Amino acid sequence: MNIAVQANSAQSSEADAARIFALQSAAYRNNPVVPLNDRLDNLKCLERILLDNQDAICAAISQDFGNRSHQETRLLELFLSVDGIRDSRKRLAKWMKPQRRHGSVWFLGARNSVVPQPKGIVGVVAPWNYPLYLVMGPVTSALAAGNRCMVKMAANSRHLCALLHRLVKESFAEQTLAIVPDISGPAFSSMPFDHLIFTGSAESGRRVMKAAANNLTPVTLELGGKSPVIVAEDYDLKTAAARILQMKTVNAGQTCVAPDYLFIHESRLDAFVQHCRVIVPTRYPSLSATDYTSIIDQPSYVRLLGYLDDAESKGAEIINLLPGNISDKSTRKIAPVLVVNARDDMLLMQEEIFGPILPIKSYRTLEEVLDYINDRDHPLALYLFTRQSQVQDKVISLTLSGGVAINDCGLHVAQHDLPFGGVGASGMGHYHGYEGFLEFSKLRPIFKQFAYPAFPLLYPPYGKVFERLIKLMLRD
Known part of the structure; x- marks a missing residue:
């Protein structure tokens, strides 16, 4: 044209x-x-x-x-x-x-x-x-x-x-x-x-x-924004992996409330990765699976692969969760990918990903996780996996996000009696x-006056009645 x-x-x-x-x-x-x-x-x-x-x-x-x-x-x-x-x-x-x-x-x-x-x-x-x-x-x-x-x-x-x-x-x-x-x-x-x-x-x-x-x-x-996921030390890793991966892979991660990066305790990182390796192929046997969505357009496809190249060049471990190639140009599909040892100077930690790429950061204490989240823009969603009510209360009270889902991802959006919206940079x-x-x-707001109101007693000229009433109204 x-x-x-x-x-x-x-x-x-x-x-x-x-x-x-x-x-x-x-x-x-x-x-x-x-x-x-x-x-x-x-x-x-x-x-x-x-x-x-x-x-x-x-x-x-x-x-x-x-x-x-x-x-x-x-x-x-x-x-x-x-x-x-x-x-x-x-x-x-x-x-x-x-x-x-x-x-x-x-x-x-x-x-x-x-x-x-x-x-x-x-x-x-x-x-x-x-x-x-x-x-x-x-x-x-x-x-x-x-x-x-x-x-x-x-x-x-x-x-x-x-x-x-x-x-x-x-x-x-x-x-x-x-x-x-x-x-x-x-x-x-x-x-x-x-x-x-x-x-x-x-x-x-x-x-x-x-x-x-x-x-x-x-x-x-x-x-939108970068919605974090926290997996606490008490939570079952297989269950967490199954639920996180569902929201990260549905629509190939092109979801505003998709998990954008994950915090896992350093002692549990390898086990979590292994669960992911097992789970994803049971849902999508190959990159050509018809149930798996394509990336919307060529610029987005190129952008996401650029994120992976940048992360790998800066020392991250790229884990393809499907057999075969990580991408297919003819269908604009990119496999679900874990990025282990994600660093803040990587592009995928600076921009909303909007694709099937999940960066993982390990942690030692919950406090360092909360500090990291609070040092950044308020996300549209925050996800926490823990059975401990004290941990749930702590994370909710010490962070701010558009919405929170506990022990699952994204399903708060489907609750019609819950408001949906962001805060700060997320909306x-x-x-x-x-x-x-x-x-x-x-x-x-509608105010409907009584037929015989007392308020005219406060009209001017101001005299003794007014003084008595105003003292009564302002009494300590």
């Missing part, structure tokens, strides 16, 4: 997005509070799209990746999306009820309440690694809160984007929900949304936040379940 054609296409996409935004703005102005039944109908419609088009969705995602098993997509994207929609439908009536709030004795007879109301138009910027779930999760929360939604998907998700664009357009009016294909990230983020949610890298998140700031648009940022804001409903709602 030449430059002139690209420019015309971009202008057309931006014009179409502006048209949809105008439709949604008018719809919000005419009907600012969507009734419960309409919200439930929207969620049912969203669920129906997913259930009726499972095979097409799985095929589109696999085509975008080069290879991704349909079973993996059905479990991690379709099931989690559908289950989240059903949970929201079940609880939505309760979430929408006004909340009674306490009032001061000095305003006796008055009533306080908080009413959740839709913010308006929510923009959703979704990444490529879980291109369905990371669209449906925010859209579910936004529609449950009564908003209109516009969605921008990643360039690497073009087949799924085309499919969802068609399916959504067939089932939803554009003034309620629209997938906007081909629009650039900066153009989309610069639109005057009433809320914008972005999932992606920290660097892209900074750009999105700057663009949104021009419109004072509130943002939710889900940014801001929460969604999923009730917190998602709140994130996309304006909690509007």
Whole structure:
């Protein structure tokens, strides 16, 4: 495509997005509070799209990746999306009820309440690694809160984007929900949304936040980061290895909450590595296994192999957990790999890996592990394997992360009644379940005065009554 054609296409996409935004703005102005039944109908419609088009969705995602098993997509994207929609439908009536709030004795007879109301138009910027779930999760929360939604998907998700664009357009009016294909990230983020949610890298998140700031648009940022795993001395190594490797190898490690590096006691390192050598081939017999996902694109494939070359050149031991070659250029697959003796000057310890590579650092005391974690940006997730409640309490109280999973990895994301979100460099804001409903709602405080209030006694001119009352109000 030449430059002139690209420019015309971009202008057309931006014009179409502006048209949809105008439709949604008018719809919000005419009907600012969507009734419960309409919200439930929207969620049912969203669920129906997913259930009726499972095979097409799985095929589109696999085509975008080069290879991704349909079973993996059905479990991690379709099931989690559908289950989240059903949970929201079940609880939505309760979430929408006004909340009674306490009032001061000095305003006796008055009533306080908080009413959740839709913010308006929510923009959703979704990444490529879980291109369905990371669209449906925010859209579910936004529609449950009564908003209109516009969605921008990643360039690497073009087949799924085309499919969802068609399916959504067939089932939803554009003034309620629209997938906007081909629009650039900066153009989309610069639109005057009433809320914008972005999932992606920290660097892209900074750009999105700057663009949104021009419109004072509130943002939710889900940014990832380097999520550590700690295996304490008391925990069974085989169980730990089995659970850690599941989240590190699913989607070939291209997961924002994948374990990014592992701390294991120095006395248990060799045993842990041996368990990994046994476990992985039972799940993926070879690099060509159809259940094993390809790396999303060539630049990412080259980047990950560069991390391994850099680590090896700096003294790390590279352990291929599958028989045969460590990579296959024709399929863009990289085998699950352990990097033993990982050092901080290695590239894979400085950047979020986003691939099936697990650096391992040995430790002697828990205190040195906590110091290491606290010297770095707050991660999106922290994983701890221990049966000891004292160790659990210590790690939780002395660190900060977006979320914590104890004795497993990643499954906290699938709990609909737990908020999901980062902190600091790993993001801001929460969604999923009730917190998602709140994130996309304006909690509007309402004060209703009593018919015969006492407060006029404090009106000027100030005299003896005022002095007696204010002394009573400020008494020690």
